[in-house]
Amino acid sequence: xxxxxxxxxxxxxxxxxxxxxxxxxxxxxxxxxxxxxxxxxxxxxxxxxxxxxxxxxxxxxxxxxxxxxxxxxxxxxxxxxxxxxxxxxxxxxxxxxxxxxxxxxxxxxxxxxxxxxxxxxxxxxxxxxxxxxxxxxxxxxxxxxxxxxxxxxxxxxxxxxxxxxxxxxxxxxxxxxxxxxxxxxxxxxxxxxxxxxxxxxxxxxxxxxxxxxxxxxxxxxxxxxxxxxxxxxxxxxxxxxxxxxxxxxxxxxxxxxxxxxxxxxxxxxxxxxxxxxxxxxxxxxxxxxxxxxxxxxxxxxxxxxxxxxxxxxxxxxxxxxxxxxxxxxxxxxxxxxxxxxxxxxxxxxxxxxxxxxxxxxxxxxxxxxxxxxxxxxxxxxxxxxxxxxxxxxxxxxxxxxxxxxxxxxxxxxxxxxxxxxxxxxxxxxxxxxxxxxxxxxxxxxxxxxxxxxxxxxxxxxxxxxxxxxxxxxxxxxxxxxxxxxxxxxx
Amino acid sequence: xxxxxxxxxxxxxxxxxxxxxxxxxxxxxxxxxxxxxxxxxxxxxxxxxxxxxxxxxxxxxxxxxxxxxxxxxxxxxxxxxxxxxxxxxxxxxxxxxxxxxxxxxxxxxxxxxxxxxxxxxxxxxx
Numbered sequence: 001x002x003x004x005x006x007x008x009x010x011x012x013x014x015x016x017x018x019x020x021x022x023x024x025x026x027x028x029x030x031x032x033x034x035x036x037x038x039x040x041x042x043x044x045x046x047x048x049x050x051x052x053x054x055x056x057x058x059x060x061x062x063x064x065x066x067x068x069x070x071x072x073x074x075x076x077x078x079x080x081x082x083x084x085x086x087x088x089x090x091x092x093x094x095x096x097x098x099x100x101x102x103x104x105x106x107x108x109x110x111x112x113x114x115x116x117x118x119x120x121x122x123x124x125x126x127x128x129x130x131x132x133x134x135x136x137x138x139x140x141x142x143x144x145x146x147x148x149x150x151x152x153x154x155x156x157x158x159x160x161x162x163x164x165x166x167x168x169x170x171x172x173x174x175x176x177x178x179x180x181x182x183x184x185x186x187x188x189x190x191x192x193x194x195x196x197x198x199x200x201x202x203x204x205x206x207x208x209x210x211x212x213x214x215x216x217x218x219x220x221x222x223x224x225x226x227x228x229x230x231x232x233x234x235x236x237x238x239x240x241x242x243x244x245x246x247x248x249x250x251x252x253x254x255x256x257x258x259x260x261x262x263x264x265x266x267x268x269x270x271x272x273x274x275x276x277x278x279x280x281x282x283x284x285x286x287x288x289x290x291x292x293x294x295x296x297x298x299x300x301x302x303x304x305x306x307x308x309x310x311x312x313x314x315x316x317x318x319x320x321x322x323x324x325x326x327x328x329x330x331x332x333x334x335x336x337x338x339x340x341x342x343x344x345x346x347x348x349x350x351x352x353x354x355x356x357x358x359x360x361x362x363x364x365x366x367x368x369x370x371x372x373x374x375x376x377x378x379x380x381x382x383x384x385x386x387x388x389x390x391x392x393x394x395x396x397x398x399x400x401x402x403x404x405x406x407x408x409x410x411x412x413x414x415x416x417x418x419x420x421x422x423x424x425x426x427x428x429x430x431x432x433x434x435x436x437x438x439x440x441x442x443x444x445x446x447x448x449x450x451x452x453x454x455x456x457x458x459x460x461x462x463x464x465x466x467x468x469x470x471x472x473x474x475x476x477x478x479x480x481x482x483x484x485x486x487x488x489x490x
Numbered sequence: 491x492x493x494x495x496x497x498x499x500x501x502x503x504x505x506x507x508x509x510x511x512x513x514x515x516x517x518x519x520x521x522x523x524x525x526x527x528x529x530x531x532x533x534x535x536x537x538x539x540x541x542x543x544x545x546x547x548x549x550x551x552x553x554x555x556x557x558x559x560x561x562x563x564x565x566x567x568x569x570x571x572x573x574x575x576x577x578x579x580x581x582x583x584x585x586x587x588x589x590x591x592x593x594x595x596x597x598x599x600x601x602x603x604x605x606x607x608x609x610x611x612x613x614x615x616x
Contacts, residue, residue, distance in 0.1 A: 235536035
């Protein structure tokens with residue numbers, strides 16, 4: 001008989017400070033953490049995780065709770081360790097005469113709600129590896145991060161590897177190097193989380209939030225190569241069941257569509273003739289969303305000012321007003337899908353912006369094509385993505401789909417386990433089951449359901465022993481020695 | 491000899507008139523240590539016990555036939571809306587509360603006509 005001691009800590013962020021909830025005020029906490037975006041398949045590209053908790057507290061805490069308030073939950077087991085089990089924001093509140101109930105979801109709620117316009121990112125991996133020294137601030141001239149890195153930063157995230165430098169970050173993120181680098185990628189104010197998932201799907205990766213609240217981009221290839229230090233065996237669970245139900249995800253031949261993007265020469269990208277009246281000392285903000293995203297906007301030297309010909313500004317009597325003191329000044333915010341010009345009347349007479357003519361280098365879609373990988377009668381069409389722009393990328397993705405989805409991958413669920421705080425979704429463990437003849441075989445954790453305020457748990461697992469892993473490939477930036485035999489890539 | 495001390499009252503009285511006649515000694519006393527946790531029995535029979543750090547205690551205490559003053563003291567105790575201290579027969583003191591309803595039942599009258607009561611309380615550590 002194994003005996004372990006369990007404990008828990010629930011914290012609320014009140015006034016910007018994490019504040020512990022008295023243990024005696026917590027009646028029950030339970031929750032789950034699972035890969036959910038593509039639940040029909042155990043290991044799906046573009047998957048994300050849903051991390052949620054629900055809890056019941058004494059009514060006395062009601063006044064301390066608010067919608068979208070940050071909350072975190074830590075559990076301890078003497079046979080394991082103390083680890084964060086959930087970090088997120090409150091999404092639902094409910095009260096009775098005696099108790100209050102809450103539900104909380106992960107940080108993706110905040111990320112999805114943040115609309116981002118990005119500059120055009122040219123031939124850069126969808127995500128770039130974060131490290132203690134990686135340049136993540138887009139305002140840094142040396143910045144060369146991927147679009148997922150950019151999105152995370154703009155949403156208030158900071159690299160987890162540099163957490164010490166950003167103690168007040170809204171959340172932290174950590175990225176692997178993505179395998180695919182689209183020719184042109186940009187964000188144009190859509191659901192940021194959904195766009196990042198599309199990027200992950202196009203590059204054979206997964207995007208998820210871990211229990212510490214860290215949003216991670218991870219290559220699915222990394223699963224099989226991970227070293228397992230934890231195990232789940234016959235003495236750890238009360239029941240186990242295995243289900244194979246890949247549905248439409250399973251196939252033997254995969255076709256991937258691609259649509260090339262190309263940069264055109266400098267040309268007029270916007271010609272706005274809406275008159276905008278400006279009183280002396282006042283400003284007007286003009287938002288231009290060009291028909292096609294742009295790589296570059298034609299500006300005066302320095303890139304912060306438009307050429308004089310771009311803006312036609314005149315007084316009421318028709319006298320043309322020039323840039324500069326006594327005329328008008330302006331600021332410029334250029335993104336791939338949106339240009340914001342703020343014009344200020346620096347003169348003493350009212351004026352009107354009669355016309356805005358912008359020139360730049362747009363990116364347009366070319367003729368679509370497709371490429372297939374695998375063979376056989378079960379053919380599947382990979383969902384088209386704006387980020388699959390080259391035949392070679394489409395070919396890689398089709399090859400990866402054929403590899404990952406060519407096998408109907410079963411899901412194993414084990415129930416009646418003691419909650420082990422250190423276990424995480426995406427972690428590789430060694431699974432054993434005497435009845436099925438499985439002994440210390442690598443499985444990846446797809447879902448953790450914890451309950452009874454950190455006492456019990458159940459897990460969903462997927463076999464990954466047959467998958468290729470990163471160590472079988474040459475990876476740019478790593479050192480190799482003579483005689484190494486590896487694949488060049490997909 | 492130790493006595494139960496509940497909410498400052500020492501339950502030391504005996505029917506022979508000795509001790510605190512407003513709080514007689516009980517005739518039944520069952521202490522219980524309640525562990526907080528769960529036991530998970532694995533498929534191979536292994537018992538996995540997950541335990542909270544602190545167990546909680548409870549005491550079932552009863553009187554076969556206490557005097558009226560003792561019944562009134564117990565009624566007051568059971569009606570308390572806040573926690574109170576209790577020192578058990580081992581001399582350890584705990585913060586406690588009574589959740590259950592107090593339901594004394596008449597036992598008998600003596601020759602003088604005084605009533606005696608059967609009472610029971612369950613005191614729980616909070």
